[in-house]
Amino acid sequence: MKPSSIPMSVPPRQFRIAFAGLLLVLTLAALDQNIVTTALPQIVADLGGLERLSWVVTAFMLTSTVSAPLYGKLSDLYGRRPLFVVAIVLFLVGSILCGLAQDMLQLIVFRGIEGLGAGGLITLTQIAVADLVGGLGRAKYQGFFTGVFALSSIAGPLLGGVLTETLSWRWIFYVNIPFGIPALVLILLGIPHTRRREHPPIDYSGAVLLTVGTTALLLVLSWAGTLYAWLSPPVLGLAATALVFLVVFLWNEHRHAEPLLPLRLFAGRIFRVGVATNALAQIGMFCAMLFMPLYFQVRFGAGPTLAGLMLTPLMGGVMLASVLGGRLVVATGRIKGLAVWGLGVSAVALGVLGVSAELRAPAAWLEGVLVFVGLGLGAAMPNLTTVIQNGVEPRDLGVATSANALFRSLGGAFGVALAGALVNAVLFARLGADGALALHTGGAAGSESLAHVLSAPAIAAYEAAVVVTFLAGAAVLGLGSLQCAFLPDHRIVAVPHTKPLPPAG
Structure with a gap:
């Protein structure tokens, strides 16, 4: 099937306007997840409050995660467009207030407001595209969204550094305004306003x-x-x-008569297996990736910026596979195989990365392996979202997508915690309690290169610890691939709205 023949619920011109708005708001929200990281030292220098610094990131993460199910359910009841307006306004107001913050406590509170908007932008974007196009189109356009996240993970810290050095750290928030306002106009023009005719009670207690x-x-x-x-x-x-x-x-x-998260969704095998697999994919990915820049610093003497840039092959693979994978689904109508093999390839590649790191392979080899990790993740992750959206009734599209986002965020948080626990365990085993504590409380984190300030035993311990996270991530992704194999092998047909799909004959 040609892309132009993908059924749409709006005219092509209106779809192009809507999709441009969706890409723009998703880019803003995705960039804001990590654009602040490179500006943190300057923020502390201006505002003080070093002991609260981590909350600048944590507040955004908390509010964007917990708000996702609310946006999904409310958009099912009252339509996507009003909720988009609420999310964009909250995001822009939060951005302005962040730029005006006069102390660390104000910045943390305003980052929370900004996160309330960002949680809606990320979730509603994935829901809205499923409203606009049929099953095959969902696979294609969800791939574009995954590519945006991959690009933003690299571009965010770089853009934050440039704005902080050339203007001020406050401009990492102000820059959202000239892009957010046109995004709001595009959403109002492109997203149709629909809502249920009945007025069920809202699950405030839930x-x-x-x-x-x-x-x-x-x-x-x-x-x-x-x-x-x-x-x-x-x-x-x-x-x-x-x-x-x-x-x-x-x-x-x-x-409850109209629950925030209908438990009947979990009775469906597609939804149940889909969200569990997505959570496992996030656990494995974050477990393996969290300390990857640290490995490049201690192993190759790279500075923090260069270590972050060394993840570019990984993100490039994600971008390429997410876009091409969507087109492959359009051509074949099949998703399950792509998801199973994608997670399997990324698991094997991470295993190879762990063994190669243990053998102290050269950087060029490791960068090449990272491409395959990215290709596998990019092929699987957007298509898991499409599987879930195609496996629920249209009335549950918003709540199912937002529930998937919630479990994905929880999986990522668990992956971060797992990686931290593994690294700490290896450091304590290699260096003893006193040696490990000295590393955690020392001042090496702000150095240009950790390899230049750490002792040889500390470097060896760090390398061994990060290798364990690579292998653990590989094991979790392998488990996700096996679990994904239990999905029904449905053939996606060209329908403009979500319906349960019969097994392929």
């Missing part, structure tokens, strides 16, 4: 329970093993809070 429970769980995954020990009172208290609120949330969803 929203509160899920927000508190998810926030507590994310804080456990963010703080355990870093700020606090895993068995410390703060971590155990947060874990107990998460457990209680999430259990009560499930009870609430079972009895």
Whole structure:
């Protein structure tokens, strides 16, 4: 099937306007996830509050994650366009306030507001494109969105550094305004306004329970093993809070007439396996990638900027495979094989990367292996979203997509926590408690190159620790590939709206 023959629910010209707006708002939200990282030293120099610095990132992550299910459900009830307006306005207001912040506490609060908007932009973009095109088109255009995320992961820190050095760190927030306003206009022109005719009761209690429970769980995954020990009172208290609120949330969803997260979705094998596989993919990817720049610093003496740029082959592979994979689905109508093989290839490539790192292979070889890691992830991840969207009823499209986003975020947070725990375990085993603690509290993190300030035993310990995260990530992605094999092998047909698909004959 030619791309031009993909069924659309709006005229082609309106689709082009809508898709341009979707790409623009997604780019802004994706860039804002990590554009701030290179500006953090200058922010501390201007505002102080070093002890609260991590909250500049954590506040954005928390609010963007917990708000996703709310946007998904409310957009199912009241339409995508009004929720887009809310999300864009919150994002732009938060950006302006961040740029005007006069102390660290203000910046943290305003980053939270900005995250509330970004969570809607990311989720609603994936939902809206599923409204606009049929099953085959979803695979194609979700691939473009994955490419945007991959590009933003590289461009965000670089753009943040350029704006901070040439203008001010405040411009990493102000720059959203001249792009956000045109994006809002494009969304208003391109996204049709639809809503349910009935007015069901909103699940306010579920929203509160899920927000508190998810926030507590994310804080456990963010703080355990870093700020606090895993068995410390703060971590155990947060874990107990998460457990209680999430259990009560499930009870609430079972009895509510219009639940925030309908539990009947999990009765469907496509949704259940799809979100679980997506979560495993995020766990494996973050576990393997989190300390990859650290490995390049201690192994090859690269500075922080160069170490980040050395991930470009990985992200290039993701971008290429996400776009070509979508076109392959359009041509064949098949997704399952691409997802299974994509995760399998990335698992094998990560295993090769771990063995190669253990053997101290040259940088050029490792960069080549990273391309295959990216190709596998790019082939699988956008198509897992498409599988989920095509496996639910149209009335559940928003809540299913946002639930997938929530589990994906939780998977990423768990992957970060797993990587941190593995690295700490290896450092303690290699260097002892005193040696590992000295590394964590020392001043090497701000150096141009860690390899120039660490001792030989410390470098060897770091290398061994990161190799373990590579192999653990490979194992998790391999498990995801096996789990993905349990998806029904449906052939996607050219329909403009989501319907359950029959097995291919």
